[in-house]
Amino acid sequence: MKKIGITGQDGFVGKHLYNTLNLYKDEFEIIPFSRNYFNDPPQLDRFAAQCDVIIHLAAMNRHESPDYIYETNLNLVRSLIASLERSNPECHVLFSSSSQEEKDNPYGRSKKEGRQLLMRWAEKTGANLTGMIIPNVFGPFGKPFYNSVVATFCYQVSRGITPAIYTDGDLKLIYVGELVEEIIKKIRQGGTEPDFVVPHTAEVKVSRILQLLNQFKAIYQDKGVIPSLNNRFELNLFNSFRCYMDIANHFPVRFTPHTDPRGSFVEVIRLNTGGQVSFSTTVPEVTRGNHFHTRKIERFAVIKGEALIQLRKIGTSEIIEFRLSGDAPGYVDMPVWYTHNIKNTGREDLYTVFWINEFYDPEDPDTFFENV
Template sequence: MIKVGITGQNGFVGSHLYHTLGLCSEEFQRIEFRKEYFETPEKLDEFVKQCDVVVHLAAMNRHQSQDFIYETNIRLVKQLVASLERTASKAHVLFSSSSQEERDNLYGKSKREGREFLINWAESSAGIFSGMIVPNVFGPFGQPYYNSFIATFCHQLTHVETPKIDNDGSVKLIYVGELVEEIIRKIRKRKNNFSYQVPHTASVKVSEVLSLLTDYKEKYFEKGEIPQLNSTFELNLFNTFRSYIVPKNYFPVKFTQHTDDRGSFVEIIRLGIGGQVSFSTTVPGITRGNHYHTRKVERFAVIRGKALIQLRKIGTDEVHDFYLDGDEPAYVDMPIWYTHNIKNIGDEVLYTNFWINEPYDPEDADTYFEEV
């Protein structure tokens, strides 16, 4: 088993890497890291000693002072190198640098020099080092006004704010899940690669991104329609957008019922994409689910009976409870990386419609079990 520690494990990329490694528990053991370790050499040494692999992601991206960004990032690398030397570590160190290395700014300079410090350590200690030069990263749970312009746009569009384009250039992007897959491939190879340009998976203008996100707001956020998704990039962008909707402020969404003397008609979902529709009956007291997805788009719609739907974001403790009643049909969508379940809390059989954007494939189910 490979023991992996991640500096910055609670950050944007770090948390995605940490939770994805948790899905491979037979191959990887995660060594816990806390940012306070950088302030205590003994704690940092204890962490490093346990690691076969150290992924150094801890860094500062934005601050009012560029000098402070530079000094912080260099200090963190130097502290890590000092610990590697004190412990005579032979760990494989992976470093997330940036495509801004060659730009005339102190953030890029801190990344370039940080990578050079780690190269020097690897050459002098016979260590293994992977210097990954990463394009712009986007994905769920990024911090607005900090991690990426996409995080900022998504936050603004879901919080009654108006996005503004300062520079409509073409941007090379990689989805955080794709970057995590790249990091894991490097961990498995365990080879020196002092300067590796991580390939981008999309190149798009800022205005094109904003146009797609605005479409998602108008169709999904305001009308509940799943938009047409024409590529993996658009699916990833849509799931990123959905992650900025606060579940407790948005769900459950009540359907419009059309009733006459024959009964009632309710439209469950309007699609710009296909997928799989199913329904279930659940007897009183039974709970279904307790699993999560990392890419799938899914909707639960209660049409008869009483249900409790619960969501909890992986890595957090807060549980969102939604009570639905077939007398007022409503739906709740399942954000990615949220474990979820549905329980019949009534006295009669619960009828639930389910829609998911891709048919079930037992060879690639994207379904991971964890109690809410």
């Protein structure tokens, strides 16, 4: 079992990496890290001494003072190197640099020079270094106005704010889940690769990103229709967008029943994409679910009985609750990285229709169990 430390584990990429590594508890043990360790050399040394691998993600992206960004990022690298020299010179280090290395800005220079400092340290000590030059990263839970234009646009569009495009350039992008896959691959491989260029998985104009997000808002958020998702990038962008919505106030969405003397008819889902529809009955007091998905889109539609649906974002403690009834049928969609369940809170059987956008594959279920 490899012992893994992640500097910046509470940041955008760090949180996703931390949560994903936790899915492989038989292979990886995560050594907890706090940003305060950089101000406490003995504590930083204790952290570094425990690690087989350190992924150095801690960095500053934005600040009023460009010089402060530059000095902060370089000082973080210097502190890590000094700690490794004192406590663990054989540790494998993965350093997250950026495609902005080639741009003449303080952030890009700090990442390039930080990687060069680590290269000299690795040459001197014989340690393994993977210097990852990473394109623009997007995905769920990125910080708007800080991590990426995608995060900013998702936040604005989902709240009815019109974004502004200042430069309609081509963006080379990688989804955060794809980046995490690359990092885990390098952890497993080991070895030295000081200038590994992480391949981008999509190249899209800024205006096209905004066009897609506006479509998601109009088709999905406003009408409840699952949009056509033509490739992996569009699926990843859609799942990102869903996580920026005000979930607690958007759901549950009530159906429109059509009633006549024969009974009633309810349209459960309209989709421009495929998937699988299932139906279940649940006896009183029984709970189903308590799992989460990292890529799947899923809808729970209650059509008879009384139900409590609960959601909790992985790594947090806040629980969002929705009460649904067959007397006013409705649905809740499950965002990625939210563990969720459904409980029959009534006295009769609960009838639920489930839709998910993929056929179930036991070899790749994308279903991870964790109690809400």
